[in-house]
Amino acid sequence: xxxxxxxxxxxxxxxxxxxxxxxxxxxxxxxxxxxxxxxxxxxxxxxxxxxxxxxxxxxxxxxxxxxxxxxxxxxxxxxxxxxxxxxxxxxxxxxxxxxxxxxxxxxxxxxxxxxxxxxxxxxxxxxxxxxxxxxxxxxxxxxxxxxxxxxxxxxxxxxxxxxxxxxxxxxxxxxxxxxxxxxxxxxxxxxxxxxxxxxxxxxxxxxxxxxxxxxxxxxxxxxxxxxxxxxxxxxxxxxxxxxxxxxxxxxxxxxxxxxxxxxxxxxxxxxxxxxxxxxxxxxxxxxxxxxxxxxxxxxxxxxxxxxxxxxxxxxxxxxxxxxxxxxxxxxxxxxxxxxxxxxxxxxxxxxxxxxxxxxxxxxxxxxxxxxxxxxxxxxxxxxxxxxxxxxxxxxxxxxxxxxxxxxxxxxxxxxxxxxxxxxxxxxxxxxxxxxxxxxxxxxxxxxxxxxxxxxxxxxxxxxxxxxxxxxxxxxxxxxxxxxxxxxxxxxxxxxxxxxxxxxxxxxxxx
Amino acid sequence: xxxxxxxxxxxxxxxxxxxxxxxxxxxxxxxxxxxxxxxxxxxxxxxxxxxxxxxxxxxxxxxxxxxxxxxxxxxxxxxxxxxxxxxxxxxxxxxxxxxxxxxxxxxxxxxxxxxxxxxxxxxxxxxxxxxxxxxxxxxxxxxxxxxxxxxxxxxxxxxxxxxxxxxxxxxxxxxxxxxxxxxxxxxxxxxxxxxxxxxxxxxxxxxxxxxxxxxxxxxxxxxxxxxxxxxxxxxxxxxxxxxxxxxxxxxxxxxxxxxxxxxxxxxxxxxxxxxxxxxxxxxxxxxxxxxxxxxxxxxxxxxxxxxxxxxxxxxxxx
Numbered sequence: 001x002x003x004x005x006x007x008x009x010x011x012x013x014x015x016x017x018x019x020x021x022x023x024x025x026x027x028x029x030x031x032x033x034x035x036x037x038x039x040x041x042x043x044x045x046x047x048x049x050x051x052x053x054x055x056x057x058x059x060x061x062x063x064x065x066x067x068x069x070x071x072x073x074x075x076x077x078x079x080x081x082x083x084x085x086x087x088x089x090x091x092x093x094x095x096x097x098x099x100x101x102x103x104x105x106x107x108x109x110x111x112x113x114x115x116x117x118x119x120x121x122x123x124x125x126x127x128x129x130x131x132x133x134x135x136x137x138x139x140x141x142x143x144x145x146x147x148x149x150x151x152x153x154x155x156x157x158x159x160x161x162x163x164x165x166x167x168x169x170x171x172x173x174x175x176x177x178x179x180x181x182x183x184x185x186x187x188x189x190x191x192x193x194x195x196x197x198x199x200x201x202x203x204x205x206x207x208x209x210x211x212x213x214x215x216x217x218x219x220x221x222x223x224x225x226x227x228x229x230x231x232x233x234x235x236x237x238x239x240x241x242x243x244x245x246x247x248x249x250x251x252x253x254x255x256x257x258x259x260x261x262x263x264x265x266x267x268x269x270x271x272x273x274x275x276x277x278x279x280x281x282x283x284x285x286x287x288x289x290x291x292x293x294x295x296x297x298x299x300x301x302x303x304x305x306x307x308x309x310x311x312x313x314x315x316x317x318x319x320x321x322x323x324x325x326x327x328x329x330x331x332x333x334x335x336x337x338x339x340x341x342x343x344x345x346x347x348x349x350x351x352x353x354x355x356x357x358x359x360x361x362x363x364x365x366x367x368x369x370x371x372x373x374x375x376x377x378x379x380x381x382x383x384x385x386x387x388x389x390x391x392x393x394x395x396x397x398x399x400x401x402x403x404x405x406x407x408x409x410x411x412x413x414x415x416x417x418x419x420x421x422x423x424x425x426x427x428x429x430x431x432x433x434x435x436x437x438x439x440x441x442x443x444x445x446x447x448x449x450x451x452x453x454x455x456x457x458x459x460x461x462x463x464x465x466x467x468x469x470x471x472x473x474x475x476x477x478x479x480x481x482x483x484x485x486x487x488x489x490x491x492x493x494x495x496x497x498x499x500x501x502x503x504x505x506x507x508x509x510x
Numbered sequence: 511x512x513x514x515x516x517x518x519x520x521x522x523x524x525x526x527x528x529x530x531x532x533x534x535x536x537x538x539x540x541x542x543x544x545x546x547x548x549x550x551x552x553x554x555x556x557x558x559x560x561x562x563x564x565x566x567x568x569x570x571x572x573x574x575x576x577x578x579x580x581x582x583x584x585x586x587x588x589x590x591x592x593x594x595x596x597x598x599x600x601x602x603x604x605x606x607x608x609x610x611x612x613x614x615x616x617x618x619x620x621x622x623x624x625x626x627x628x629x630x631x632x633x634x635x636x637x638x639x640x641x642x643x644x645x646x647x648x649x650x651x652x653x654x655x656x657x658x659x660x661x662x663x664x665x666x667x668x669x670x671x672x673x674x675x676x677x678x679x680x681x682x683x684x685x686x687x688x689x690x691x692x693x694x695x696x697x698x699x700x701x702x703x704x705x706x707x708x709x710x711x712x713x714x715x716x717x718x719x720x721x722x723x724x725x726x727x728x729x730x731x732x733x734x735x736x737x738x739x740x741x742x743x744x745x746x747x748x749x750x751x752x753x754x755x756x757x758x759x760x761x762x763x764x765x766x767x768x769x770x771x772x773x774x775x776x777x778x779x780x781x782x783x784x785x786x787x788x789x790x791x792x793x794x795x796x797x798x799x800x801x802x803x804x805x806x807x808x809x810x811x812x813x814x815x816x817x818x819x820x821x822x823x824x825x826x827x828x
Contacts, residue, residue: 005538491533494521499519501793504726505792505797506523
């Protein structure tokens with residue numbers, strides 16, 4: 001028997017380990033590729049960037065190319081579309097091409113991309129090697145000033161690139177810098193100055209233009225950063241603070257000397273961006289994400305591709321195994337005896353619907369009235385089945401009355417009556433009455449209180465929004481719970497209550 | 511707060527004392543020794559009674575069995591000339607649904623605890639038994655009418671109303687532990703320990719009291735009669751154990767509880783057998799049963815007949 005117990009345990013532990021491994025793989029996949037999170041963040045932000053290109057046609061055939069966002073570590077493309085009536089639209093990796101026959105009036109075309117948080121960090125910045133550094137053409141005087149700037153930059157903190165950026169942004173401005181730079185430079189001009197100065201030091205650098213995702217930004221010019229080739233990798237720098245690294249919310253549209261927008265057959269072209277943030281359900285986005293990571297099939301056969309109402313039903317079901325685990329622990333490890341094995345669990349489920357205090361008060365009231373009625377019924381000497389049936393009908397009638405009172409007097413205590421399972425309530429009433437008759441009121445009250453206690457503990461486990469989210473989003477954890485429950489089936493140690501019950505025996509030994 | 515923690519023993523100290531816990535009882539003892547298909551032999555008192563008669567175990571005489579609702583109205587004809595009788599459910603447990611009528615006429619019935627019942631109330635009680643009120647899982651049941659036990663005067667000082675009974679745990683055919691349960695005022699004349707009855711641990715060789723508890727606490731005198739519990743000695747001890755050991759012979763249940771009462775005229779009689787006897791007997795004996803069970807399993811001789819096993823336990827040389 002002992003050997004059999006051991007082999008059963010070994011088998012179950014193996015099952016537990018396997019289910020843990022399986023869950024780990026599944027959870028990794030779901031968090032990495034499907035965008036599931038541990039917190040019940042129901043929504044994923046979706047960013048809409050709109051590029052508005054306007055120009056005056058010259059009367060020649062028109063060809064507009066607008067830069068598309070580069071793949072980014074933090075964001076993925078959900079959708080893109082172009083609003084350009086009567087244009088022929090083509091797309092390649094880097095740009096959108098719009099071609100049209102000559103036009104007369106001023107033109108406005110829109111290019112819109114929808115991006116969402118990318119939890120899959122696989123998109124990497126392409127690290128093509130820089131071409132030979134092109135030194136800026138400067139007259140001798142400017143050259144001297146530049147050398148002077150580079151010399152005094154060495155006093156600044158950071159790597160050579162940061163030193164230059166910090167010097168240029170010094171406040172009040174350095175005299176030599178003022179001489180070298182245009183007055184009130186645009187960010188594009190500042191970036192160009194930095195690139196020129198770096199070129200003199202034989203460091204390749206290039207301009208990076210794109211859009212910073214911040215809610216509600218409208219018609220702004222593209223944001224500029226620079227990338228410098230340091231230690232054989234491209235590093236991104238903020239041109240004001242000198243801070244290294246690409247901010248998570250920065251979407252690169254264009255690198256180097258390419259234009260954000262190039263218009264042939266038009267003049268005075270202008271590009272303006274606007275950003276909008278909206279929210280979309282995480283589970284809805286999961287399908288998109290799965291598609292991107294070639295996991296279409298596994299997603300299709302998961303519960304998250306089911307219709308929403310079925311998903312909601314499953315979300316409710318997925319919390320059951322955990323509640324059952326609580327009941328198993330309460331009974332076999334703690335050793336609390338309750339009325340019926342799963343009765344407390346069903347009560348706690350009702351409490352989730354009704355709210356804690358209102359539900360609890362209502363339940364106590366409901367069973368109290370029920371026991372009183374049952375006491376009256378026992379005077380009639382009815383047979384068992386008709387009597388319990390009568391109690392069921394009485395429970396339904398009380399629920400009706402409660403619901404009406406609750407509605408009219410705005411009492412949530414009363415109106416929560418409808419959420420309690422009728423048959424379970426009736427049985428609790430019947431059992432409590434019998435224990436009262438056969439043993440004592442104390443014994444009956446003890447049973448009811450212990451059942452309620454287990455129900456309350458179960459309630460606090462399952463009412464937690466995070467736990468409910470996790471059990472649904474990572475439903476494979478139910479497999480782990482299954483094996484834990486089965487392992488508890490081989491637990492032959494003492495129950496907590498037995499440590500008290502048998503304590504006189506232990507003391508006698510000493 | 512810390513005082514409250516002192517109420518708890520450490521698992522290792524209980525283990526050292528050989529205390530058997532509920533989980534271990536269910537897993538290591540009951541599941542390993544009691545085959546499921548044997549349960550009906552003890553769960554249905556009609557079957558138990560028939561088996562007992564075949565193997566020669568004394569039980570209270572069966573007056574009749576009521577198995578359908580329309581027979582209920584005939585119960586007085588069934589009882590016939592008996593001056594007293596007992597009604598019990600065939601599938602009851604822990605004394606639930608047992609009604610002892612010690613005197614009656616056509617309309618009034620007096621129970622053992624001096625309660626007066628009307629004919630209708632007794633009728634109702636039998637009817638409730640049939641509809642499964644006292645059976646496990648609430649399935650339909652039958653009611654047994656039995657001769658009342660005339661319990662021996664030997665124990666009248668030791669019990670407040672009610673019938674004191676002896677519980678013997680039989681493990682793999684050997685008597686392992688025994689106790690006597692005495693009713694108190696608090697237990698309402700019932701012999702259930704958790705309702706406040708007194709449990710007296712008995713030496714398995716002699717039937718003499720070795721310890722006594724009420725509500726898990728050691729006591730030495732009966733709370734109602736003040737009798738010295740340590741003077742308790744069960745007479746006909748070998749006969750008591752013989753019934754218990756024969757209970758194993760007739761059911762082959764490896765872990766068995768036999769409930770035995772002493773009748774003034776007929777000697778020890780088996781009331782019922784239990785396939786899932788509780789663990790309170792350890793408290794009454796002030797010792798754990800696990801060591802005893804291990805000793806029996808590992809060191810007691812095998813392949814003995816019931817007389818030999820009895821001799822072995824009682825320490826009688828062949």
